[in-house]
Each structure stands twice: as C-alpha cells, then as structure tokens.
Amino acid sequence: MTELTWSVSWETELADAAHGPxxxxxxxxxxxxxxxxxxxxSWAGARPELRVVARDAATPVAHAGIVRRFLRALPAGPDVLVGDVGLVAVDPEHHHRGLGTALMARVVDVLVDLDVPFGFVSCGPDVEPFxxxxxxxxxxxxxxxxxxxxHRLRADTDPTMVHAAGRPLSAWPAAQVFARDGQLV
Ligand SMILES: CC(C)(COP(=O)(O)OP(=O)(O)OC[C@H]1O[C@@H](n2cnc3c(N)ncnc32)[C@H](O)[C@@H]1OP(=O)(O)O)[C@@H](O)C(=O)NCCC(=O)NCCS
Structure with missing residues (x-):
C-alpha cells in the first residue's frame, strides 16, 4: 500500500466522476x-454535505459522509447541532489496520474546524465496539x-454514539429521545 491521501470535499465540489469509485x-x-x-x-439515504476520503493512489479505501443538522431533544429541547455521520466504510482489504479509527479522528477534526459542537452516529450493535x-x-x-x-418513520434504539467536537460532552442535552427530522446519512 502506498501512502494514503486524505481529502475533505463538499458535495457540490466533488466531480461527477468521483462518485463511481x-x-x-x-x-x-x-x-x-x-x-x-x-x-x-454513492449514498444510501441523505446525500452527505461533505465527505472525508482516504485514497490509495486513485482508489478510495476509506470514506465517511457528514451532514450538519439539528436534532430536537424531546419533549422540551434544546435543539442540538450535530455533524450526523454515516456511510462509514473501509475497504475490506484494509480492515483492522487502524484506518477506520484514523477516519473517525479526521471526521472529528472536520467538525471542530466547522465549529460543529458534536459528532453523532447511529450504528448497529455489532459495530459499537469500533x-x-x-x-x-x-x-x-x-x-x-x-x-x-x-423514507419510513422509525423509532430507533440502536446504539447512538457521540463525540465532542466544538463543545465538551458535558454540554450534551440530558434527554432520552431525539428527533432527527431528516433521512439517515
Ligand atoms: C467498521 C469499519 C469502518 C472498521 O474499519 P477498520 O479500519 O477495520 O477499523 P480499525 O482497524 O480502526 O479498528 C479498530 C478497532 O475497532 C474494532 N472494530 C473494527 N471493526 C469492527 C467491526 N466491524 N465490528 C466491531 N468492532 C470493530 C476492533 O476492536 C478494532 O481493533 P482490532 O483491529 O485490534 O480488533 C469497517 O469494518 C467497515 O467498513 N465495516 C463495514 C461498514 C460498516 O459497518 N460501517 C459502520 C456503519 S455504522
């Protein structure tokens, strides 16, 4: 494997030809x-607003998509701005080499740069350890x-993972229910 190249791209600045790979x-x-x-x-639900990608030469080997959005803490608020992260993927040939961990660290760096308070991921129970x-x-x-x-409404009790970015985790709202009024990334 050659040295990986990392990029952060806004969705409208990504060339059409980049989506196939x-x-x-x-x-x-x-x-x-x-x-x-x-x-x-190159998306499943909501299209990312921006993407963090690692490439081995021209081939993408790691990817995460981010959408900034407000979650509503129910029943009484407050709303909380998050970087909603999805499409987290590492090429199976590169698994267990720390690439996914490096990817998620870059995601947090991006959120800090954007002054987004928190990273937010809904994940399956099997990947919570990651x-x-x-x-x-x-x-x-x-x-x-x-x-x-x-496009179906769902009350999801899968693991909800957060990471401090622009604010400490102690500032996360105490609610037990959050509404994400948009599609999964
Ligand atoms: C999850 C994923 C991104 C991890 O990528 P990776 O580069 O292999 O991750 P890392 O090497 O940084 O893993 C660090 C640690 O996280 C844990 N981990 C990694 N992959 C895991 C998985 N699929 N399930 C549970 N724990 C996992 C392990 O403890 C691992 O340490 P180890 O390699 O010493 O066992 C990758 O397996 C993947 O793309 N999976 C398919 C898509 C997916 O499920 N994405 C998440 C959707 S929410």
Whole structure:
C-alpha cells in the first residue's frame, strides 16, 4: 500500500466522476447492501454535505459522509447541532489496520474546524465496539426518531454514539429521545 491521501470535499465540489469509485468502495464495505450503491450512487439515504476520503493512489479505501443538522431533544429541547455521520466504510482489504479509527479522528477534526459542537452516529450493535475504540461514547437508553433510507418513520434504539467536537460532552442535552427530522446519512 502506498501512502494514503486524505481529502475533505463538499458535495457540490466533488466531480461527477468521483462518485463511481466511492460507490464501488461502499458496495465492497456494505456487501450485504451492495445493491444500494449501483450506477455510481454513492449514498444510501441523505446525500452527505461533505465527505472525508482516504485514497490509495486513485482508489478510495476509506470514506465517511457528514451532514450538519439539528436534532430536537424531546419533549422540551434544546435543539442540538450535530455533524450526523454515516456511510462509514473501509475497504475490506484494509480492515483492522487502524484506518477506520484514523477516519473517525479526521471526521472529528472536520467538525471542530466547522465549529460543529458534536459528532453523532447511529450504528448497529455489532459495530459499537469500533466507535468506542475510536473514542466515541454511547448515549445510554436513547431513542432516535428518524426517517430511514426507505423514507419510513422509525423509532430507533440502536446504539447512538457521540463525540465532542466544538463543545465538551458535558454540554450534551440530558434527554432520552431525539428527533432527527431528516433521512439517515
Ligand atoms: C467498521 C469499519 C469502518 C472498521 O474499519 P477498520 O479500519 O477495520 O477499523 P480499525 O482497524 O480502526 O479498528 C479498530 C478497532 O475497532 C474494532 N472494530 C473494527 N471493526 C469492527 C467491526 N466491524 N465490528 C466491531 N468492532 C470493530 C476492533 O476492536 C478494532 O481493533 P482490532 O483491529 O485490534 O480488533 C469497517 O469494518 C467497515 O467498513 N465495516 C463495514 C461498514 C460498516 O459497518 N460501517 C459502520 C456503519 S455504522
């Protein structure tokens, strides 16, 4: 493996031609959902606002998408601005070399640069240990009302992971239910 090149790209500044290789990476990483990423479609639900990508020469080998959005803490607020992170993927040929951890550290750096208070990820229980190992914290007993990739409303009790960016985690609202009024990234 040559030295990796990292980039941070806004969605409207990414060339059309970049999406095919990103979709191919996502299909490799999310092998059970590869059909979502056909025809150069490099997103599953919401399109990222910006993407953090590592490339080995020209080939993407790690990717994360970020959308800034407000979550509503229910029932009484406050709203909280987060960098909603998804499409976290490392090429299977590069797993367990610390690349995913490096990716998530870059995501936090980006959020700090953007002055976004917190990083936010909903993940499956199986990958919670990865986020924990990367320094993310699970919010215990939290449910998230969200719109899934099929545009259906869902109350999600999968692990909700957060990371301090522009603010300390002690500033995270104490609520047990959050509404994310937008599609999963
Ligand atoms: C999750 C993923 C990004 C991890 O990438 P990676 O580069 O292998 O991660 P790292 O090497 O930095 O892993 C650091 C530690 O996290 C944990 N970890 C890594 N992958 C894990 C996984 N899939 N499940 C649970 N824990 C995991 C391990 O403790 C690992 O340490 P180890 O390698 O010494 O065992 C990668 O497995 C992937 O792309 N999976 C498919 C897509 C996916 O599930 N994304 C997350 C969706 S929310």
């Amino acid at each position: 990103l979709a191919a990476l996502l299909a490799r990483a999310y092998a059970g959902h590869a059909a979502r990423f056909t025809d150069g479609r 986020y924990r190992a990367a320094g993310w914290t699970r919010l215990p007993g939290v449910a998230v009302h969200l719109i899934d990739t099929h």
